[in-house]
Amino acid sequence: MFRIPYDRVNWITSSFLIGTALIALIGAPIYLFHYGIDWFQFSMFFFYLCATMMSITVGYHRLFSHLSFKAKAPVKFFTLIFGACAFENSALNWCSDHRRHHKHVDHDEDPYDISKGFFWAHIGWLLFKLDPETPVDNVADLRKDKLVMWQHKYTHWIALVVGLIIPSALGYGYNSLMGLNPMQGALGGFMIAGVTRIVIAQHCTFFINSLCHTVGKQPYSTKHSARDSAIMAFLTFGEGYHNYHHEFQHDYRNGVKKWQWDPSKWTIWTLSKLGLVEGLRRVPDSKILLAEIGEAKRHAQQRVHEIQATHGYCQRTAEMLTQLSEKISANYHELEQAVADRVQLSREALQNWQDETRALMREMSKVAKMAAA
Ligand SMILES: [Zn+2]
Numbered sequence: 001m002f003r004i005p006y007d008r009v010n011w012i013t014s015s016f017l018i019g020t021a022l023i024a025l026i027g028a029p030i031y032l033f034h035y036g037i038d039w040f041q042f043s044m045f046f047f048y049l050c051a052t053m054m055s056i057t058v059g060y061h062r063l064f065s066h067l068s069f070k071a072k073a074p075v076k077f078f079t080l081i082f083g084a085c086a087f088e089n090s091a092l093n094w095c096s097d098h099r100r101h102h103k104h105v106d107h108d109e110d111p112y113d114i115s116k117g118f119f120w121a122h123i124g125w126l127l128f129k130l131d132p133e134t135p136v137d138n139v140a141d142l143r144k145d146k147l148v149m150w151q152h153k154y155t156h157w158i159a160l161v162v163g164l165i166i167p168s169a170l171g172y173g174y175n176s177l178m179g180l181n182p183m184q185g186a187l188g189g190f191m192i193a194g195v196t197r198i199v200i201a202q203h204c205t206f207f208i209n210s211l212c213h214t215v216g217k218q219p220y221s222t223k224h225s226a227r228d229s230a231i232m233a234f235l236t237f238g239e240g241y242h243n244y245h246h247e248f249q250h251d252y253r254n255g256v257k258k259w260q261w262d263p264s265k266w267t268i269w270t271l272s273k274l275g276l277v278e279g280l281r282r283v284p285d286s287k288i289l290l291a292e293i294g295e296a297k298r299h300a301q302q303r304v305h306e307i308q309a310t311h312g313y314c315q316r317t318a319e320m321l322t323q324l325s326e327k328i329s330a331n332y333h334e335l336e337q338a339v340a341d342r343v344q345l346s347r348e349a350l351q352n353w354q355d356e357t358r359a360l361m362r363e364m365s366k367v368a369k370m371a372a373a
């Protein structure tokens, strides 16, 4: 049976996480039932939620952890201020954990290792102290950044003032101006744009470590547990294409396809057009496709092995599947060679490779289905 290891409980973090969750789940609904919500409170909540989430995804994650682009001071400043408001610790600590997560994914040194279970990856790692505490020794580059170090020093103060006191004060001020009860406005700002927003932003971030390593597809790699899911991308401002992200962590895009929901990518791109960020790093299309065809090849070979392993398998089906699988492998090796030789491949050529592989995969599914019927 599960026993709580009381000697390892991180009391401050646990009290905060449980306390804020209770306010959001019980306090906020009672407030809304009594007073409802006006456009001012709602706008403030919406702004704070977007600013906090974007500061985590664009700032803490893609900029500071992965250096996937370079940012001018205003972008750094904004994401450090509102990133602190997520109450997820300083950028320096966050990035150290996150870099360790990528380096040791699914292994013991991964701070939110999914192989220790869904609960651990989501929130358990925060509730209980790691034994022994891990050193912050993989962020030497960030230590040279004065803004990052300033935020590291004052992160809790910034979070408290900008994340909780300012929305309360704004609620107070707005209600005073409108001739409404100012204390009710302050309470609303505290509970909705303050605490409820913190809880939503935190759990959306935690989902990346739990659900994004559990739910979805693995089109680019099965070497790690990270998965791609459109629903998760919607909940996490684009971070749900986590299989791609773990395979190509320095790319500023997580949803690499044009149609994929990735507001963080759109924001970075827009900021680059405004001259506020530069040096956006992209993995070449040929390398991305190579990873996809590599996965298709692995699936195809697995399918052939599976049919051969079944008792009394049909010789003819196995031969057809083997032939199709070999064609996919040939496609893969051809592209692999072209990438190794740094051949300039046109968009059409890549599209042909992709279409052909997809057609072969479909054909394999058809053959396998017919054999099973
Ligand atoms: Zn991950």
Ligand SMILES: [Zn+2]
Pocket (backbone or CB within 6 Å): 061, 065, 066, 098, 102, 245, 249
């Ligand atoms: Zn990452």
